[in-house]
Amino acid sequence: MTLQTARPTPDPNPTNMIPRLDIRRIDRVFGGRKVVDDVSLTVLPGQVTCLLGPSGCGKSTTLRIIAGVDRQDAGEIRIDGQLVCDTVFRLPPERRSVGLMFQDFALFPHLSVAENVAFGLTGPKAARRARVEDLLDRVALGRFIDAYPHELSGGEQQRVALARALAPRPKIMLMDEPFSGLDNRLRDEIRDQTLQVLKDEGAAVLLVTHEPDEAMRMADEIALMRGGRIVQQGAPYNIYNAPVDRAAAAFFSDINVIRGRVQNLLTETPFGKFLTPGMADGAEVDIIIRPQHLRIDFDRNGRGPNPTAEEGVAARACVERARFMGSESLVEFRMDHDGSALRATVPAVFLPQPGTPMWLTIRRDRCFVFPREGGGRAA
Numbered sequence: 001m002t003l004q005t006a007r008p009t010p011d012p013n014p015t016n017m018i019p020r021l022d023i024r025r026i027d028r029v030f031g032g033r034k035v036v037d038d039v040s041l042t043v044l045p046g047q048v049t050c051l052l053g054p055s056g057c058g059k060s061t062t063l064r065i066i067a068g069v070d071r072q073d074a075g076e077i078r079i080d081g082q083l084v085c086d087t088v089f090r091l092p093p094e095r096r097s098v099g100l101m102f103q104d105f106a107l108f109p110h111l112s113v114a115e116n117v118a119f120g121l122t123g124p125k126a127a128r129r130a131r132v133e134d135l136l137d138r139v140a141l142g143r144f145i146d147a148y149p150h151e152l153s154g155g156e157q158q159r160v161a162l163a164r165a166l167a168p169r170p171k172i173m174l175m176d177e178p179f180s181g182l183d184n185r186l187r188d189e190i191r192d193q194t195l196q197v198l199k200d201e202g203a204a205v206l207l208v209t210h211e212p213d214e215a216m217r218m219a220d221e222i223a224l225m226r227g228g229r230i231v232q233q234g235a236p237y238n239i240y241n242a243p244v245d246r247a248a249a250a251f252f253s254d255i256n257v258i259r260g261r262v263q264n265l266l267t268e269t270p271f272g273k274f275l276t277p278g279m280a281d282g283a284e285v286d287i288i289i290r291p292q293h294l295r296i297d298f299d300r301n302g303r304g305p306n307p308t309a310e311e312g313v314a315a316r317a318c319v320e321r322a323r324f325m326g327s328e329s330l331v332e333f334r335m336d337h338d339g340s341a342l343r344a345t346v347p348a349v350f351l352p353q354p355g356t357p358m359w360l361t362i363r364r365d366r367c368f369v370f371p372r373e374g375g376g377r378a379a
């Protein structure tokens with residue numbers, strides 16, 4: 001698909017911007033249970049924010065409140081600084097300048113592609129036609145202008161739905177799992193193309209997904225949601241590299257957990273001592289490391305760590321199982337010191353026999369240390 005660009009670009013100094021979407025302290029209660037709990041977030045013009053979290057955490061309900069098809073029990077929403085709704089005042093959905101896109105593209109089957117895209121447009125006929133043609137060109141569907149939805153593939157229907165949602169130039173695009181109906185092979189390409197069109201339009205985008213990969217790929221900012229609350233918010237690399245807790249780390253990838261106990265502000269492990277400031281003596285801690293940050297001493301065939309290694313203390317383990325996963329190998333180890341299991345990934349074909357002894361080191365700068373839940377108090 002070819003994309004024509006040269007659309008308005010966002011303000012280079014985003015700190016000067018009024019947030020396009022500003023949600024403050026939203027609650028929603030169903031049957032006495034807060035399914036949206038004190039949610040606040042802002043989205044700037046031209047920015048994509050992903051509301052990311054497991055099924056049932058309250059993402060869609062938040063989106064529905066912003067769209068105006070559900071109401072909050074507390075809090076307020078502003079668009080471009082103007083109040084859209086609080087618990088007293090409520091602007092109807094059609095007056096909020098919000099575009100919607102859902103998993104099922106919900107195209108009108110009896111309308112042509114052009115008629116679908118023109119559906120929400122007002123104004124002179126020639127201007128409407130020009131807008132439809134422009135958008136269809138930009139999603140590379142110009143040649144399907146007179147086709148009907150059933151004549152299009154899933155990916156093409158998704159692009160028509162995108163063009164339709166963008167046609168009235170909404171200030172905000174709300175997207176709820178818009179790619180989950182697509183074939184795996186198509187998905188990455190369509191995500192990238194969609195992102196480009198959204199950026200060109202300059203709308204503020206709030207995209208709901210339960211897939212961390214999708215959020216990492218699409219988002220300028222991720223709001224991680226759990227149990228109705230936003231537990232962490234920031235740029236994708238910050239959320240990935242500085243998770244707030246063990247569950248936040250585990251949401252993005254498989255993790256290894258090395259258990260320890262604090263003594264004199266330090267926690268001793270087979271990989272050396274870790275600083276654990278602020279933790280009381282005797283508190284139990286989990287040291288988290290992702291499998292790609294565990295290093296295997298390949299060269300010495302289990303004969304012991306290389307004394308010049310800069311990775312700190314090495315610990316001995318035996319291979320339990322090794323599998324080739326396509327772009328990497330996953331090796332599972334049983335640690336000598338306590339029989340615990342650790343997993344390492346290697347970006348190559350690496351399939352040592354079960355029972356092979358090896359030495360492991362960890363990238364200490366990639367470890368996260370958290371108090372174990374229910375395992376002791378902070379000092």
Ligand SMILES: Nc1ncnc2c1ncn2[C@@H]1O[C@H](COP(=O)(O)OP(=O)(O)OP(=O)(O)O)[C@@H](O)[C@H]1O
Nearest residue numbers: 030031035053054055056057058059060061062210
């Ligand atoms: N109208 C409703 N009445 C009662 N409970 C509701 C209603 N709408 C949503 N819920 C409940 O609120 C919780 C959050 O639902 P929501 O659809 O917002 O979650 P979600 O994070 O979008 O999940 P998913 O990804 O599965 O759609 C769920 O427990 C759901 O059952």
